[in-house]
Amino acid sequence: DMKPKEYAKLVRITEIVCEHFCCDKDLIYDKQGDYLRYSTARHFIWYLAHYQIPVVINELSLVFKRKPNAIKKGIAKIKFGIGHERYYQNIYNDLIEKLKISDAG
Numbered sequence: 001d002m003k004p005k006e007y008a009k010l011v012r013i014t015e016i017v018c019e020h021f022c023c024d025k026d027l028i029y030d031k032q033g034d035y036l037r038y039s040t041a042r043h044f045i046w047y048l049a050h051y052q053i054p055v056v057i058n059e060l061s062l063v064f065k066r067k068p069n070a071i072k073k074g075i076a077k078i079k080f081g082i083g084h085e086r087y088y089q090n091i092y093n094d095l096i097e098k099l100k101i102s103d104a105g
Contacts, residue, residue, distance in 0.1 A: 002059050009053045010045075010063070016098045017045045020091070029064055043074035044095060050075050052099070 002010070018025040021041040028042055042064065049055040057075075061068045081088030 002055065002063075006053050006055060010049050010055060012102055013048045013052070013099065014045050016095060016102060017041050017048070020044075020095060020098070039074075043078045044091065046071050047075045047078035048095065048099070 014025055014028060017023075018028055018041060021037050021044075023038055023041045028038060028045070046060050046064070049060060050057065057068045057071050060066075060071045064071070078088060078092075082092050
């Protein structure tokens with residue numbers, strides 16, 4: 001199970017990513033909202049949670065009510081994007097900067 005400190009970090013990542021993508025953080029867990037924007041936001045949350053906290057895939061699967069395979073695919077999509085596309089690199093750099101600021105504060 002996720003420790004309270006890890007869960008608090010996941011919540012913080014979720015808030016920062018939702019703010020960046022202008023997503024309602026209550027809808028981020030559902031299969032609602034503007035699909036492309038919400039799915040990209042969700043994939044970034046999973047990627048950051050997995051590599052920054054780190055949270056294991058199965059725990060993300062429980063929190064976001066998705067199959068572990070869906071989580072893995074989302075993380076892989078962002079990882080590939082950051083490695084190959086400026087669009088994803090820019091978002092990633094922006095989010096990491098915001099996370100650093102929030103950790104310092």
